[in-house]
Amino acid sequence: MAPQKPKYEFGGPIGAAAIICGLPILLNVFYFTCNDETGCPVPILLDPRNLTWETLKSQIPWPQDGLWGFASWEVSGWVLAYYMLSLVLYVALPGHELYGTKLKQSGQPLKYRLNSFSASVVQLLACAIGTYFQGANFVVWTFISENYLQLLTANFILSWLISIYVYIASFSVDPAKPDPTLRELAEGGHTGNIIYDFYIGRELNPRFTLPIFGEIDVKTWLEMRPGLTGWILLDLAFVAKQYRTYGFVSDSILFTAMFQMYYVLEGQYFESGLLSMMDITTDGLGFMLVFGDIVWVPFLYSTQCRYLSVYPVHLGPMGVIAVTAIFALGLYIFRAANSQKLRFRTQPDHPSVKDLPYIQTKRGTRLLTGGWWGMSRHMNYLGDWTQSLPFSLPTALAGYLILPSDTDQAAPGVISMLDGRAVVQGPAKGYGMVFTYFYVLYFGTLLMHREGRDDVACAEKYGEDWEKYKKVVRWKIVPGIY
Numbered sequence: 001m002a003p004q005k006p007k008y009e010f011g012g013p014i015g016a017a018a019i020i021c022g023l024p025i026l027l028n029v030f031y032f033t034c035n036d037e038t039g040c041p042v043p044i045l046l047d048p049r050n051l052t053w054e055t056l057k058s059q060i061p062w063p064q065d066g067l068w069g070f071a072s073w074e075v076s077g078w079v080l081a082y083y084m085l086s087l088v089l090y091v092a093l094p095g096h097e098l099y100g101t102k103l104k105q106s107g108q109p110l111k112y113r114l115n116s117f118s119a120s121v122v123q124l125l126a127c128a129i130g131t132y133f134q135g136a137n138f139v140v141w142t143f144i145s146e147n148y149l150q151l152l153t154a155n156f157i158l159s160w161l162i163s164i165y166v167y168i169a170s171f172s173v174d175p176a177k178p179d180p181t182l183r184e185l186a187e188g189g190h191t192g193n194i195i196y197d198f199y200i201g202r203e204l205n206p207r208f209t210l211p212i213f214g215e216i217d218v219k220t221w222l223e224m225r226p227g228l229t230g231w232i233l234l235d236l237a238f239v240a241k242q243y244r245t246y247g248f249v250s251d252s253i254l255f256t257a258m259f260q261m262y263y264v265l266e267g268q269y270f271e272s273g274l275l276s277m278m279d280i281t282t283d284g285l286g287f288m289l290v291f292g293d294i295v296w297v298p299f300l301y302s303t304q305c306r307y308l309s310v311y312p313v314h315l316g317p318m319g320v321i322a323v324t325a326i327f328a329l330g331l332y333i334f335r336a337a338n339s340q341k342l343r344f345r346t347q348p349d350h351p352s353v354k355d356l357p358y359i360q361t362k363r364g365t366r367l368l369t370g371g372w373w374g375m376s377r378h379m380n381y382l383g384d385w386t387q388s389l390p391f392s393l394p395t396a397l398a399g400y401l402i403l404p405s406d407t408d409q410a411a412p413g414v415i416s417m418l419d420g421r422a423v424v425q426g427p428a429k430g431y432g433m434v435f436t437y438f439y440v441l442y443f444g445t446l447l448m449h450r451e452g453r454d455d456v457a458c459a460e461k462y463g464e465d466w467e468k469y470k471k472v473v474r475w476k477i478v479p480g481i482y
Contacts, residue, residue, distance in 0.1 A: 006191035009200070009453065010288075016199035020287055024156050027299055031149060032060040034303075034435040036310045039401040041431050063149070071157070075150035078143070079158065086225045089119035091213050100275040103204070104187070106178045110205055112217060112275060116224040117268040123229055127236065136240040144237035145309075155230075155295045163198065163287040166218065170202035170284075183207075186284030201284025219285045222293040224271055228264045230294070234302035235260055238309035245417050250312035251320055252394035256304050259327055260391060273338075278453065300439060304395055307436050311400040311423055312415065323390040330387025337372040337379040344368050359472065361465040369472045376475040378454070381447040385440075385477075392440045398432030400425050451476050 010016055034040035042059040044051050063069020095115030102109050130138040144151065173183045175190065182205075189202045209215045235257040243249050274280055283289060315323065344353045344366075356370035372379040405420035414422045455476075459466045476482055 006193065006196075007188055008191070008196060009188070013193045013196045016196045020195075020199055020291075023291065023296065027152060027295070028149075030300070030303065030435055030438075031152065032062070034307065034432065035061050037061055037402060039428055040307060040310065040399060040435060041428065043401060043428075046427055046431065061149070070149060071153045072147065072150040075147045076154040076157070079151060079154040082230075083158070083226055085123070086119065086221075086229070087210070087213050087216065089122060090115065090216070090221065090225070093118045093122065096272070098272055098275065101281050103182060103184055105175075105184045106182055108182060110182055110217070112220055114220075114224075114271045116228070116271050117265060119225060120229045120232065120265060120268055124232065127233070131240070136243040138240065140233070141237040141240035144234060145241045148306075152295070152299055155299070156291075159287065159291040159295050162218070162222075163290045166201070166203060166206045166285050166290075167198050169206060169208075173203055181207075186282065188282075189284035189286065197286070199287045201286025201289060204284050205280070206285050219280065219289065220274060222285075222290060223274060223279060224268055227294040227297045228268065230298040231301050232257075232261050232264055234298055235305040238302065238305040242309040242312060245309065245419075246312060246415070247418055248312075250308065251315050252313040252396075253305055253308035255315065255320055255323060256308060256391060256394050259324075260301070260305075263387070278450065278457075282457070300442070301391070303439060304391055304436050307395055307398060307432065310402070311398075311425075311432075313394060313396050315394060319394075323393050326393070327387050327390040330383045330385070330389070332383070333372075334380050334383030334387060337383060340371050341368060341373060341380075359465060359469050361462050363462065363465075367462070367465065367469045369469065374473060375479045376477055377470075377473050378447070378451050378477045379479075381451060381477045385444050385447055388440055388443050392437045395432070395436035397425075397430045398436040399428035399430055400432065401428050447477065448482075 008015075010019065033042050033045060035042065038059040042056065044055045044059055090113070093115045095113045095118075097111055097113055099109040099111055127138070127140055130140060170185065170190075173179060173185055175185050184204045185202055186200070186204045189197055189200050189204075191197055206218050207215050208218065239249060239253055239257050242253055279289060340353060343350050344356065344358075348354060348366075353371070356368060357374070358369055359367040361367060368374075376382065400423050403414075403422045403424060405422075411424075413426070414424050416422055462469070
């Protein structure tokens with residue numbers, strides 16, 4: 001038989017290379033061109049005909065040491081200490097031990113230790129104590145805001161080191177026979193193309209054993225711990241920065257930080273749900289997940305708070321009620337849909353699901369075609385995307401320019417900083433939405449792509465039954481639209 005052609009995703013090797021090179025550049029561009037020195041976007045981008053590197057460089061926080069200034073040994077050391085603390089809390093705190101789904105090759109499940117919620121609570125309590133004594137000048141908050149670029153670089157380098165390590169270690173797995181330690185290669189992660197396999201991940205669930213710490217499942221640890229908790233810490237650092245800059249905390253940044261904190265902590269509290277997700281059951285651990293977990297999530301998702309720390313938006317009572325209602329609606333759809341599916345699988349005789357229609361598959365399983373899941377195939381995705389909208393909405397028509405201290409502070413629309421400078425939207429109004437609403441656009445694209453991957457996987461799994469299901473449940477995510 002002729003060898004099968006590799007099944008590539010994300011545009012294959014070319015797409016993988018573009019993502020590996022492009023996303024780190026994008027995050028740096030976001031930091032430089034939406035800054036706390038000249039504006040968001042920087043003034044010269046509003047006049048692109050006169051754009052030169054020298055002019056752009058004068059308006060962005062480019063390090064005095066050039067490219068060497070992107071990194072710092074001291075900052076990198078503290079980043080490593082932060083990750084070490086995460087490992088210590090993983091081992092020291094009580095946790096639930098659960099089995100995941102059965103692996104394809106061995107037919108056996110892996111055991112997972114889950115305590116990311118309590119680990120985050122411990123770290124946040126420590127920061128709360130520090131803030132109580134030092135206020136907005138708490139050393140953690142000032143360190144983050146003063147070394148943002150170096151923190152970004154340190155985490156980027158660490159993502160490369162981890163990705164290289166798990167890629168090389170994966171070659172000790174023999175795909176031809178079961179491994180006594182339950183190591184397996186990801187089904188789509190060993191195509192033979194170095195760039196693509198490095199990006200998508202060769203080994204499904206790499207684990208390593210450290211002295212004192214014991215065995216660590218690298219993928220679940222990265223997915224639920226340092227990056228997600230880091231997202232909260234970055235948000236809180238920007239809240240403190242706004243207070244140092246203006247002497248007050250706006251309702252918009254407080255809302256955004258608190259609801260993003262809730263989003264993270266709720267996900268960590270229900271950490272067991274991760275074990276049935278595609279990230280754990282299907283995808284290998286490669287640059288895609290590692291970079292996404294510890295760089296993309298914390299540094300991109302905190303963009304709204306970083307923006308609001310410089311340009312405070314006042315929502316007012318009605319504005320707060322409106323964005324809260326949107327978040328609550330999205331959360332309700334997300335939780336209700338997932339709970340209904342879980343109950344249908346585990347408690348089929350429950351009054352809320354026993355009369356719902358379904359398709360009996362040849363595999364012996366049932367595909368739900370009623371309730372939330374009769375509206376679309378992924379109503380939970382719609383809820384997840386809806387609850388992401390309020391993360392960006394508080395930034396309104398984003399965009400600002402930072403003016404020197406000799407600006408007329410009494411002019412309409414001018415907001416005075418404590419250091420004498422002023423911030424105003426002016427001609428930048430609306431252009432900053434490129435930065436603050438990028439998350440919503442990206443997240444929606446991610447969910448649509450994930451739906452496509454799930455459709456392919458289900459088609460292979462259920463065959464003709466999946467085609468019958470799609471004729472009954474026509475809409476993919478948004479009923480009547482998509």
